[in-house]
Amino acid sequence: MIYEAALLLREGKTTPTELTAEILRKIEKHDKDLGGYITIADNAMEEAKKAEENKKDSLLWGIPIAIKDNICTKNLLTTAASKMLENFVPPYDATVTAKLKEAGAVIIGKTNMDEFGMGATTENSAFKKTYNPVNYEYIPGGSSGGSCAVVKKGLALGAIGTDTGGSIRQPAAFCGIYGLKPTYSLVSRYGLVAFASGLDTIGPVGSSVKDLAIMLDTIAGYDPMDATSAKKEKECYFENLKENMKGLKIGVPEEFFQNMDEDIKNAVFKGIRECKDMGAEIEECSMPSLKYAVSSYYIISSSEASSNLARYDGVRFGKRAEGAENVEQLYRKTRSENFGDEVKRRILLGTYALSKGSYDLYYLKAKAARAAIKKDFDALFEKYDVLLTPVSAKRVWKLGDKLHLTEEYKKDICTVAVNLAGLPAISIPCGEDKNNMPVGMQFIGNRFAEQTLLNAAFSFEEGGEANGI
Amino acid sequence: MEKLASLAKLDIDNESNLIKDIEDVIKMAGELKDVDCELSDEDAVIELRCDSIKESFEREQMLENAPCKDEGYIIVPTLWEEAE
Numbered sequence: 001m002i003y004e005a006a007l008l009l010r011e012g013k014t015t016p017t018e019l020t021a022e023i024l025r026k027i028e029k030h031d032k033d034l035g036g037y038i039t040i041a042d043n044a045m046e047e048a049k050k051a052e053e054n055k056k057d058s059l060l061w062g063i064p065i066a067i068k069d070n071i072c073t074k075n076l077l078t079t080a081a082s083k084m085l086e087n088f089v090p091p092y093d094a095t096v097t098a099k100l101k102e103a104g105a106v107i108i109g110k111t112n113m114d115e116f117g118m119g120a121t122t123e124n125s126a127f128k129k130t131y132n133p134v135n136y137e138y139i140p141g142g143s144s145g146g147s148c149a150v151v152k153k154g155l156a157l158g159a160i161g162t163d164t165g166g167s168i169r170q171p172a173a174f175c176g177i178y179g180l181k182p183t184y185s186l187v188s189r190y191g192l193v194a195f196a197s198g199l200d201t202i203g204p205v206g207s208s209v210k211d212l213a214i215m216l217d218t219i220a221g222y223d224p225m226d227a228t229s230a231k232k233e234k235e236c237y238f239e240n241l242k243e244n245m246k247g248l249k250i251g252v253p254e255e256f257f258q259n260m261d262e263d264i265k266n267a268v269f270k271g272i273r274e275c276k277d278m279g280a281e282i283e284e285c286s287m288p289s290l291k292y293a294v295s296s297y298y299i300i301s302s303s304e305a306s307s308n309l310a311r312y313d314g315v316r317f318g319k320r321a322e323g324a325e326n327v328e329q330l331y332r333k334t335r336s337e338n339f340g341d342e343v344k345r346r347i348l349l350g351t352y353a354l355s356k357g358s359y360d361l362y363y364l365k366a367k368a369a370r371a372a373i374k375k376d377f378d379a380l381f382e383k384y385d386v387l388l389t390p391v392s393a394k395r396v397w398k399l400g401d402k403l404h405l406t407e408e409y410k411k412d413i414c415t416v417a418v419n420l421a422g423l424p425a426i427s428i429p430c431g432e433d434k435n436n437m438p439v440g441m442q443f444i445g446n447r448f449a450e451q452t453l454l455n456a457a458f459s460f461e462e463g464g465e466a467n468g469i
Numbered sequence: 470m471e472k473l474a475s476l477a478k479l480d481i482d483n484e485s486n487l488i489k490d491i492e493d494v495i496k497m498a499g500e501l502k503d504v505d506c507e508l509s510d511e512d513a514v515i516e517l518r519c520d521s522i523k524e525s526f527e528r529e530q531m532l533e534n535a536p537c538k539d540e541g542y543i544i545v546p547t548l549w550e551e552a553e
Contacts, residue, residue, distance in 0.1 A: 306477065318534070330545065335478050344487060352491060362495070362498055368507075
């Protein structure tokens with residue numbers, strides 16, 4: 001939709017203000033029921049007017065874009081869906097936000113999410129629930145559930161999400177749209193509300209592969225404000241988008257296909273057959289270390305979260321509890337009253353994993369598992385251009401449906417290994433489950449192989465359309 | 470659990486499911502004991518910015534998000550009682 005709208009803008013068939021007004025009308029009409037946004041930018045029309053007077057070459061010029069609410073937007077509320085940051089108005093833009101504005105995009109609002117990115121349903125937001133736009137009885141996935149829901153419903157032409165353990169790819173799959181988790185360090189995290197700094201990535205969600213490429217072109221690149229940012233020559237993902245399926249070597253690691261719902265397996269296998277029909281060379285392969293991915297992920301991400309979230313102490317910014325008589329009480333009361341249960345759970349787990357006596361047993365072992373996962377991926381990428389897997393082994397579930405906690409965590413098996421290895425991966429729609437809800441499959445690439453991934457996804461999108469997907 | 474809660478600066482209700490949840494996840498993570506892989510330090514290289522003084526934000530602007538402030542300072546509860 002970004003690409004198509006950009007063409008209309010260039011041909012003068014619409015204007016940034018018309019486009020923004022239309023999106024705002026749709027938000028007004030639908031978001032009450034959808035719950036995709038936490039905040040609507042009240043200066044969106046003003047920004048659209050400014051864009052109109054200052055035409056840019058970028059394909060994002062005049063395009064209304066939504067941003068997940070854990071990415072700082074100057075003078076616009078940024079809550080990370082936490083009571084702790086209920087009133088936090090950043091005095092600066094995240095690098096990603098600044099780049100979007102520089103390209104002439106219109107920031108339309110901030111999308112709902114699981115608190116601090118911790119969750120897979122968007123039900124952990126302190127403020128509201130977001131519903132799956134395909135069927136409101138279902139969750140949209142998470143944690144970037146708001147970003148994916150608003151794009152699917154047409155309440156933004158594209159959106160930015162974040163992915164620490166699958167938070168872009170899984171909701172994109174559940175909402176039936178496209179989502180890209182870039183290589184760790186490709187997109188600056190300056191101005192991102194940190195969850196797990198060694199895993200956090202920022203990436204685009206959109207209704208086509210072209211839209212992802214257009215957004216990635218704008219947000220990728222070196223940033224001295226992020227010490228982990230990669231010094232790399234800028235690529236032109238959109239310009240170089242082309243079909244590459246013929247002769248593409250695709251590995252299909254069997255471990256990703258265990259304990260799957262049968263209808264999901266069928267949809268993904270159908271996708272694999274489509275790739276084969278388009279000329280890809282498909283081969284089954286193995287990734288033995290995948291069995292450690294969920295445990296390793298939850299230990300490492302929670303450890304990093306316990307340290308990162310120590311900053312919320314009621315002193316410098318964020319909420320402060322009333323009635324504390326000393327500093328210790330101030331810290332404990334503030335944190336206990338303003339963090340949700342899932343956030344507390346992860347902080348406690350991380351604190352435990354890093355504490356004396358547990359560090360060797362859990363944290364170092366989790367790091368060793370991470371090294372094993374990286375090693376396995378490296379070996380696979382010596383043989384294959386990309387790997388093809390499900391995004392979720394389980395079909396999307398209804399709001400309120402809950403399993404035992406560790407079973408919930410295990411649902412992340414298909415996405416977390418990618419974050420542990422710092423690799424890029426793209427989630428693309430490949431069919432429907434037995435409830436007529438969307439199913440996604442995932443291409444995983446080697447570090448900085450975004451172009452290969454986008455091209456593979458583009459081939460599938462084009463070929464898939466021809467085949468009626 | 471009280472030790473853990475104290476380290477994490479949280480108050481945990483004994484009735485809460487949180488304790489059981491943490492125990493379950495730790496039990497699950499017990500599978501990591503079988504991992505046999507050398508740790509590599511390849512991801513430890515981070516290039517830091519030059520530690521130089523430059524303009525960033527105005528004091529007042531930064532204090533706008535402070536929950537309790539007075540004349541350019543953040544107010545906190547008393548840290549030390551005055552000696553008798």
